[in-house]
Amino acid sequence: MIGWFGRDKNERPLPKELGPLSAAIGGALEIDFLSLEAEALAGQPAMPLPRSGPFIIAAYGEVSLDAATVLSRYYDEDHRMVQVMSTSGQPGDVDDISFYQPWDSVVPAGQGEWNRWTGPDGLIGQPSYDADGILYSRFWGEGPERTPLAEFVEKVDDGEAQRSIHQTCMLYYRPLGSTREMLLINVERDLDLGQSQAGSSVEFLIGYGLAPADVRRV
Secondary structure, eight states: OTTGGGOOTTSOOOOOOBTTTTBOTTOEEEEOOHHHHHHTTTSOOSSOOOOSEEEEOOEEEEEEEETTEEEEEEEOTTSOEEEEEESSOOTTOOSEEEEEEEEEEEOOOSHHHHHHHHSTTOSTTSSEEEETTEEEEESSOOSSSOOOOEEEEEEEEOSSOEEEEEEEEEEEEEEETTEEEEEEEEEEEEGGGTOOTTOSEEEEEEEEEEOGGGEEEO
16 A cells, blocks of 8 residues: 555664663764853863764763663764763653763773783772872772772664663762863773683763753754
8 A cells, every 4th residue: 555654664663762862873962061161261271172063973872881870972973972970761761961072092001001001009099189280189989099990891883883881980070160061081901802801992072961951862
């Protein structure tokens, strides 16, 4: 029957809406950074603040951190990410939302270099981290001793293939005007590429908290 149910059989299905923001791969978010700009006005950010505008979604990642916490991440082609914490990962369930952009990347050469970063006395997990003269305090964990890193496997979907990314990370922060600038130090290993257990790279991302009203699907 021609036009049965009003749909051509060759018509592509609508892209799947994913995560708490109900946004599809290939779709867009509109992000308003005006509040961040005002709050950070008296500070000196480590890198230029992001500008308001569209954020085109190139991939989506998700992981259940525990029985009551789901981490959802929307990525663009520049590896920037909108990160949402929620209890279920379902549409409209937003407990916390933040924006991160890449700042630097290091590929340690050999096990000795990896131990310097992630070993028992490694740099990542110490109470503070000095990033070329910019001092950040540890956000996770208390006390003067090194804190074990958070560890999880994130399933990332780019619309064509899914990848499993093993990550060990630590979050740091520093005051910036009336807000905070976050430094996420993340050791990433693509499990689908069969890379060594030592890891593939150490990624540094600068981030800021946002209000749910600052991010909307378009």
